[in-house]
Amino acid sequence: MTRFVLRRILAAIPIGLIVTLGVFALVFAMPGDPLRELAGDKPIPAAVLAAKRAQFHLDDPFIVQYLLSMKDMFTGHFGTTFAGADIASQLRLRIPVTLKLATLSLALQWIAGLLFGLYAGFRRNGVVDRMLLLSTLVVLAVPGLVLYFAGQFLFGVQLKWLPVSGITEGYPLAYLLPATCIAITGFAGMARLTRTSIVDTANADFVKTARAKGLGEQRILWRHVLPNALLPVVTLMGIDFAGIFAGAVLAESIFNLPGLGQFLFQSIRFHEGGVVVLLSTLAFVMFIAINLVVDIVYGFIDPRVRNV
Amino acid sequence: MTTGEVLLEVDDLTVEFDTPHGRVRAVDGVSWQVRAGETLAILGESGSGKSVSTQALTGILEMPPGRIVSGTAQYRGQDLIAMTTRERRKIVGDRITMVFQDSLSALNPVQSVGKQIAECYRVHRGLSKGDAMKRAAEMLDQVRIPAAAKRVNDYPHEFSGGMRQRVMLAMALALDPDVLIADEPTTALDVTVQAQILELIADLQAERDMGVVLITHDLGVVADVADNVVVMYAGHVVERAATSAALEHPVHPYTEGLLLSMPSAELKGQELPTIPGTPPSLRAIPSGCAFRTRCPIAVPECALEVPPLLTVAPGRDAACIRRTSISAKEAV
Ligand SMILES: Nc1ncnc2c1ncn2[C@@H]1O[C@H](COP(=O)(O)OP(=O)(O)OP(=O)(O)O)[C@@H](O)[C@H]1O
Ligand code: SF4
Ligand SMILES: [Mg+2]
Numbered sequence: 001m002t003r004f005v006l007r008r009i010l011a012a013i014p015i016g017l018i019v020t021l022g023v024f025a026l027v028f029a030m031p032g033d034p035l036r037e038l039a040g041d042k043p044i045p046a047a048v049l050a051a052k053r054a055q056f057h058l059d060d061p062f063i064v065q066y067l068l069s070m071k072d073m074f075t076g077h078f079g080t081t082f083a084g085a086d087i088a089s090q091l092r093l094r095i096p097v098t099l100k101l102a103t104l105s106l107a108l109q110w111i112a113g114l115l116f117g118l119y120a121g122f123r124r125n126g127v128v129d130r131m132l133l134l135s136t137l138v139v140l141a142v143p144g145l146v147l148y149f150a151g152q153f154l155f156g157v158q159l160k161w162l163p164v165s166g167i168t169e170g171y172p173l174a175y176l177l178p179a180t181c182i183a184i185t186g187f188a189g190m191a192r193l194t195r196t197s198i199v200d201t202a203n204a205d206f207v208k209t210a211r212a213k214g215l216g217e218q219r220i221l222w223r224h225v226l227p228n229a230l231l232p233v234v235t236l237m238g239i240d241f242a243g244i245f246a247g248a249v250l251a252e253s254i255f256n257l258p259g260l261g262q263f264l265f266q267s268i269r270f271h272e273g274g275v276v277v278l279l280s281t282l283a284f285v286m287f288i289a290i291n292l293v294v295d296i297v298y299g300f301i302d303p304r305v306r307n308v
Numbered sequence: 309m310t311t312g313e314v315l316l317e318v319d320d321l322t323v324e325f326d327t328p329h330g331r332v333r334a335v336d337g338v339s340w341q342v343r344a345g346e347t348l349a350i351l352g353e354s355g356s357g358k359s360v361s362t363q364a365l366t367g368i369l370e371m372p373p374g375r376i377v378s379g380t381a382q383y384r385g386q387d388l389i390a391m392t393t394r395e396r397r398k399i400v401g402d403r404i405t406m407v408f409q410d411s412l413s414a415l416n417p418v419q420s421v422g423k424q425i426a427e428c429y430r431v432h433r434g435l436s437k438g439d440a441m442k443r444a445a446e447m448l449d450q451v452r453i454p455a456a457a458k459r460v461n462d463y464p465h466e467f468s469g470g471m472r473q474r475v476m477l478a479m480a481l482a483l484d485p486d487v488l489i490a491d492e493p494t495t496a497l498d499v500t501v502q503a504q505i506l507e508l509i510a511d512l513q514a515e516r517d518m519g520v521v522l523i524t525h526d527l528g529v530v531a532d533v534a535d536n537v538v539v540m541y542a543g544h545v546v547e548r549a550a551t552s553a554a555l556e557h558p559v560h561p562y563t564e565g566l567l568l569s570m571p572s573a574e575l576k577g578q579e580l581p582t583i584p585g586t587p588p589s590l591r592a593i594p595s596g597c598a599f600r601t602r603c604p605i606a607v608p609e610c611a612l613e614v615p616p617l618l619t620v621a622p623g624r625d626a627a628c629i630r631r632t633s634i635s636a637k638e639a640v
Contacts, residue, residue: 203370205413211368212408213479214401215431223427227418302418303463 012288023280027273069274097259108183117194136188165256178251201229238294245283312344321379332590335361336543342519349534357543405480409492411472415464422460428482447478470501487519542598548625559626
């Protein structure tokens with residue numbers, strides 16, 4: 001087990017290097033001068049500009065800039081943004097916001113996805129099943145962005161049921177609408193996979209064997225169908241979990257939640273290469289860690305992949 | 309040899325499926341019986357209704373789309389088809405058990421084999437977990453799996469095909485059933501392993517005086533182990549006989565064709581004659597005798613009505629209008 005974990009971590013290092021380097025290069029290649037963008041139309045004294053450029057190593061070659069910001073990151077010197085905000089304290093403020101949003105949306109999408117998927121799978125071709133197929137098809141066809149804006153407009157602006165944006169209303173009220181929007185996009189895939197998996201497993205040969213053993217339907221369901229049918233669902237949960245940051249960037253920006261996603265969005269706009277790489281690395285480490293946990297969990301529930 | 313008590317008696321079993329293209333009759337008026345200590349082979353090509361008939365009578369066929377149109381299946385005088393699911397569960401899985409062809413997909417991949425065998429003792433005998441596992445290990449030993457006590461916690465994918473089929477057998481024989489229905493238990497295995505499994509079944513059967521219904525499409529297997537044979541074609545029973553009699557004097561032209569296409573020592577090196585044509589699709593079964601499109605001795609009358617299964621000699625039945633008695637066949 002330890003060997004398995006170590007091997008996975010070692011394998012993640014080169015991928016991490018490529019990812020951060022790629023992200024840094026993308027920010028570096030963006031057109032425009034970051035400091036000028038920050039200042040807007042105001043003229044900046046040449047001396048100030050030069051000092052800032054030196055502080056952020058902006059005149060160094062690309063690879064030096066990259067290495068310097070990696071070094072800062074690993075030594076815990078996160079520094080400040082171009083505008084002067086302390087990045088470490090930014091993280092302290094923003095991480096809880098994103099965590100709250102992520103947990104709430106995951107909880108919503110997993111619970112709803114599992115419940116509807118299971119029910120539709122058992123009552124195949126029933127009313128719930130048909131409605132689920134139709135509604136998830138619609139959700140899958142609509143881009144996330146459209147869904148977020150539509151949700152904000154309908155429930156925030158028109159019906160006024162939930163706050164339109166910001167977190168002044170606190171948890172969970174302020175998070176409910178963005179979390180639901182993220183959850184709906186994830187829910188569709190989750191419910192469909194669960195349903196299909198239940199239907200497939202119910203037709204498996206070993207279910208026939210279980211019937212031939214004279215087992216009751218409840219026992220067949222809990223001991224034979226579900227443990228097998230939920231395997232792909234667990235994989236999808238892991239993928240959802242690991243990818244939650246992507247949904248957060250969009251939702252936090254649209255609903256103006258001061259979380260990591262919004263931070264990333266702003267940093268990209270202001271060409272803050274260091275911050276972008278920091279946040280990407282954070283997301284990457286999370287991604288690797290979550291996948292590792294999923295693989296370990298998977299090893300427990302599926303003996304066929306247990307050769308670690 | 310076949311004087312034991314009649315354990316399972318199937319009479320006039322007819323099964324249909326509702327498909328998007330209409331109704332098809334996969335099993336039509338099938339009758340047979342199996343006695344204690346007897347091995348009854350059900351022989352037929354793929355799609356002839358062997359699996360559907362046994363799955364229908366044990367109640368494990370998916371219904372719908374399947375539907376039992378008529379028939380009874382008496383286990384010691386109780387009709388399995390008429391009884392409720394709850395009543396049937398006390399018999400199927402306890403007194404009548406089954407093994408299937410593909411042991412990899414027929415075993416639950418995420419449960420240890422011991423647990424799957426132990427489940428029989430837990431559900432039908434109410435044993436504690438510990439006792440049930442102990443009995444499971446004993447069963448694995450009885451089907452001659454080496455180091456059974458250790459392997460009881462292994463998972464199906466950790467066994468070879470032959471060993472896995474032994475696990476299936478251990479599970480099916482755990483409760484000492486009266487009747488074992490084995491649906492092509494050796495088809496997926498290579499020849500040597502196949503022989504070992506068949507021998508194992510025969511040994512365990514002799515120990516327990518159990519009736520065995522062996523489904524196969526291999527006449528060689530029938531010749532090796534079966535006391536009696538039921539030949540099926542397109543859902544119908546076309547011939548019923550003691551194995552030795554059927555091998556010496558096949559009555560129905562289909563059985564005859566099967567026999568001629570079986571490799572034998574004398575014909576070594578020669579090309580085997582095969583039955584021309586392919587089995588009919590259930591949606592287009594020929595009128596009258598279903599075999600007439602492939603039958604070498606078919607006459608126009610064969611298209612008129614389905615030939616009834618007639619007794620052509622004591623203990624021998626065949627469904628062919630041109631072979632209504634052994635002597636008639638001899639005369640042809
Ligand atoms: N669910 C179903 N819907 C429609 N037709 C079916 C269904 N299940 C089986 N059949 C049909 O019933 C017929 C008999 O099938 P069965 O499985 O009993 O054949 P078999 O004799 O066991 O053949 P094999 O040697 O391939 O196992 C086949 O023609 C098959 O197409
Ligand atoms: S009834 Fe006719 S077609 Fe059918 S087997 Fe006999 S001879 Fe052949
Ligand atoms: Mg079959």
